[in-house]
Amino acid sequence: MSNEMIVIGGGIGGLTAAAFLAKDGFNVTVLEASNEWGGCAGKFARGQYLFPVGATLGMGFEEDGVHSLLFKELGIAAPSHFLLPTVMDIHFPNKTVHYYKDRSLFLEELTKHFPHLDRKLKPFYEEIWEIGAEVKKLMVNLPVLPAKTMSEWLLLIKSIRLQSVKLLPYLNQTFSSLLRKYELNDEKEFVALLDSQLIDSMQTTSYNCSAIIGAFALTIYHEGAFYLEGGLFEIAHSLTKAIEDHGGKLIKRAKVTSITKQNLKYEVVDQRNRSWSADHVICNLPIPNLAQLLEQSLLKKLSNSYQRKTDASHWGTMTLYLAIKEEVIPHDTPLFQQVLQGELHEMSEGNHLFLSLSKYGDTKRSPAGTRTLTVSTHTNLDHWRSKENYDQYKEALSRKMMEGVKKALPSIEEGMIHFIEGAPRAWERFTGRQQGMVGGFAQTKENALFNSLSHRTGIPNLWTCGDSVFPGAGTISVSISGYHVYRSIKTQIKRP
Template identity: 65%
Template sequence: MKEHVVIVGGGIGGLTSAAFLVKNGYDVTVLEASTEWGGCAGKFSRGPYTFPVGATLGMGFEPGGIHYELLNKLGIPLPENELLSNVMDIHFDSKTLHYFKDKNQYLEELFKHFPHLKTNITAFYQEVWKIGAEVKKLMLKMPVLPPVTWQEWLTLLRTIEITSFTLIPYIREPLNKLLTKHQLSEESEFIALLDSQLIDSMQTTSKECSAIIGAFALSIYHEGAFYVNGGLYELSHRLTDFIKHNGGKLFKKAKVVNIKKQEKQFKLTDIRNRAWLADQVVCNLPVPNLINLLEPSIVKHLSSRYHTKKQEIHWGTMTLYIALKEDIIPDQTPLFQQILQGEEHSLSEGHHLFLSLSKKGDIKRAPAGFRTLTVSTHTNLSNWRSKQQYDTYKKQLSQFMLEGVKLIIPQLEEGLVYLIEGAPRAWERFTGRHNGMVGGFPQTYQNTLFNSLSHRSGINNLWVCGDSVFPGAGTISVSISGYHVAQSIMKQTKNPVHP
């Protein structure tokens, strides 16, 4: 008799797990609370305009990249995409820096803006890229961290190469240690440049970011960054089509509100009082959401680290979803940009903006003659507590963000067709994430590598994927976490993953 696996959450991690399980003959049901697939990489539409909810910049689609390899294992074609030679522009108050894919071209760009730091920057990036290359070699073999079973330890040991030992000195160090080593720790503008990249992918800055994971984050743009036609939701659509074609069952508007143990199975109940029985449960959820779903009798059996991590502070986000006339957009405007407003180089509350513009001719996002634009900033969730505070702050922050956008699209107001303000509660409503939290845990030493949360919850046959567990945030990482869960279920039930 087939093992029945129920997956809670139709984000990229959960769908990846479901796809590998159905490919290997499991009876799989996916339950998604919202009306869309993809979670934080999902979409929503207003009239003829389609907006990505959160994640927009595609990574890992190059040959040898994680999405390329995982989709290839499944026999799923890649979404239509464009490799970016200029990944993004980064705007300071007094300069604009082009972030090129080519490493040498990028270094030359840095030398233009920081000529007095040429020797230091060269040495810093040589070390960073060396670390990043070693991490990539390990990531492509997709070992599990922290290893729990003897099989996971064995896989990890087989993954390690002689050159992997060069990472040992960096394991407990923050990225800031490398900046100090190369006499860059007092260069505020250069650090702001690094932090603008790290905050979006690592949810923290160079001061606290793990040196190993931070170096990988600063290397990966040079492997390949992509614009995906339509949006990253295309990845979730390919996965759901594959799941359906292979006999999996998928339900939208199926918000699970309770998970309890019933003899040797789990019973899951959704908000409409529908029930499912499962031999295995995969939760593609942040830790607070997971704990809130479980019966108290189950919660006490969770790994102690899950209880500890429940209290971890997360960022929130404020996002503007904009439709605008194409003719007011300056020629040669990059599809991805960052704006750093203010001399203090703060990375939240509108001082750091990430912009994602739909490509001209991408009619999946907007009709001809129009484009869609998403503009997001990190925000401290404590700023949104009371209703009065919420409404006032939402208005103020929205206006501040729009002023930032006008620095690169001066005629924004003339071409503005549609504006939706997505504050933390809107994010919580759409994604279901507790308090509107984004991005998983900050990727500090305390939250990465051997200190990551395992996809093994501590409860037999209850698994976790998504950005709360190793490897962390981003579509690449959550895809790996979903793959890890599928592997573990198959090994436990004596049905190995196909090569």
Template identity: 50%
Template sequence: MHKQVVVIGGGVGGLTAGALLAKHDYEVTVLEASREWGGCAGKFQRHLYTFPVGATLGMGFEHGGIHERIGMYLGLEIEKVSLEKIMKVHLPHRTLIYYQDRYQHISYLQKQFPHKAKNIRSFYENVFRIAKEIRKLMQSLPVLPPLTVGEWSRLVSSLNFGSLKLLPYFHQSFSYLLKKHSLLDEADFLHFVDGQLIDSMQTTSENCSMLIGCLALDIYHEGAFYMNGGLYKVAEALQKSIKANGGKTTLGRKVVKIERDNDGWIVHDHRGNRYRASDVVCNAPVQSLKSLLHDEDYQHIHKRAKEKSELPQWGTFSMYFAIDERDLPQKVELFQQVLQSEQGEMTEGNHLFISVSHPDDRFRAPEGKRTITASTHIDLSKWSNKEAYDLQKQVLEKKMVAGIKTIIPSIEKAEHQISGAPKAWERFTSRPNGGVGGFPQTLDHVLFNSISHRSGLQGLWLCGDTVFPGAGTIGVSVSGYHVFQSITSHRHTLP
């Protein structure tokens, strides 16, 4: 008889591991604390409207992308629309467009910065070369950091001659590349690049890993998609796949304790139910492990995971609107960034990522209506004071609305205006202190400095945005795949 696996958390990472295991006849049980699937890529509803709570721009669905590979393997069908223009980026004194086609993108930016045209071309060609080599290396989805002989062997076998070209950049931040091409002093271009990095890497060029930063900028050009409904549709498709293959998936079941017994593990939920398992897949952040495990078991967790679980995380402040289509500008872009700071500051409302629902997306809004999601990065330490919390929320709401008004002047006519502050994220997604997005992709946290999916305890596996390779639905899907591979002893691989 196959092993019994309990997955804690119905986010995309846990559901990916669960769906792959269920396809191969493992007895899978998924326990999700909230009433929705998807975690930080989930949704909530207000009256006639459905709002994606977090991630809205889809990547990894292109040919060879992780979502495409997993979707084909499991037979999933997910509606998506490829974007020729990925987004508009509004700087204080100009607006720039991010094109999906690489060379259209370069040509356009050269025209915007004619005195730096050669620099911009050489910069992007450098970015694309580096990203191409990284993609070759990652095609077999090797595990980092490798902890077993098998993981080291698979990593070494994925290396090729081109991989050697990456070595000089291994310990460089992304600003090295900007400096190399004499673009550090071009403020608008620097802020344009930083806007992309903060959104996907949780940090800017000064501290972002150069290798991972190149991959982050390049991936937009591999394929960027509008997802009908939202990225929660990926989570729902994975959940249905688990059910179709005999697994059990339950909402409203918050796990409060994981303990070992002679035959494996016992998982306890808040209602007093007990679930026996040979393997437990923990799709909660590593910051949750201390409260879930007995002290004796927690001491056996890998040192790096324990150390990083004590580090501060970024948070996000989100706002959600429902608006009449007639109150939107004509041909409004579906994805936009607004950078409000002359100095290029990217947190606390100075950088906004805004997504508007497609006019034909009936999953999100009735005909003639649209939804809008806006978010900004915040420093959670500024939100720890209870007395200042409500004031901070009011100040940030006003600042974000002011930023949104620069591109949607009638935003104050919205039928609904809903805010998602740290306590809301903590309550609805069970993220400790409301931290989302994992760790910033700085040199201290990426590649060999990542947290492994191996917890250090036999049969307890980690996935999600706090372990390798990091945040976003691409990252968590890869971590879920690594867990699947390890539980099945690498007997099954993606095509």
């Protein structure tokens, strides 16, 4: 049986694939370039303080959530977590909106801040949530898009219900078409509220976002958002333990430099000229990174859909990591917040911030009496290409971000212990992602659903998982992509 598996990249997607493969008895080796597991959901430490690399919510830990179901199938406990009744606060220059999990409370909150939209909000969100509910039902069996094999088509057909036809009118629509339907597209602050959610989960705004995927993303917030003790990297720690418990190998500081193939075997070589032979290679990498590793003969064999995406643009991020004294944090401060700055309601370059604050008493993150805070904004990587302007731009953007942070935590500078800047080059060094790109492809009509990239690269036994392939970015999506790879390998090897 062909069962030697190499997983390149120790992000959540790759670790998920490795954990399931190891559990099924395959010989699995995970190669991670850095000294940490988790990729963009990893961590780093400065003295006694531990910082999650990205400022993100925990999703999918409700009873029927993706993480809960996958951890249950692996036979391991999910990391310690608790539900957030208030998902986050969203700060506008003139108001603060509480984003409640409870849908009725959320609609009441929106009506309070947008009273002139009273009659439009409920029917608009009811349609959004109806779309989201149908998508969730379709996802019960975790079907693959775009389906490439008979087994994938059969699973997709099996997942479709009679009510699924409700989704057909939205298939080729953007989210903005839903806004126009209810005459909400010119309500700039309300659209900004939606865009602040979509940019973090879908990497694009309502104007370009796929209607179906955007509606599902907004529905998930009301399924449950969670705080994980320590941070999202605890997902990676749970998965690495599962891999080791089933005999898998985990190797850090193994930066892969090439993937070649001779006969039916792949050879993977790292920066120390160590090599591994494998029947299957699973790449938990962005597509541009993957393209750099493949020998020319393999690169030419990538599917056309992959070929078109090897030079596609991605977002970058600028992130601030702060350690602060507990005394400067008001007692009712939510753990997750967004800050919107500027009159044009842009969603990048410090105009939109996502803040993730450690919980009181979470000593995995910081000593008693202190907290850690991660603050991020999307940034166009073109702004960082010039060596001459890099430091100047970083300084200006950092100042702008801190002005926004002070709108959420006015006294923060009085309690500052650590202040660390993470610009795109730092992200590139830490994650190995080309130019510091994050978040995968924007979930526009051109990149979402049937236009997504499959985990099948077009090259036999070379697979991809992570945020470049279906379903996209976020720990839920990359976990599903890793599970798709596992399921495909298992099905292929079982085939006579």
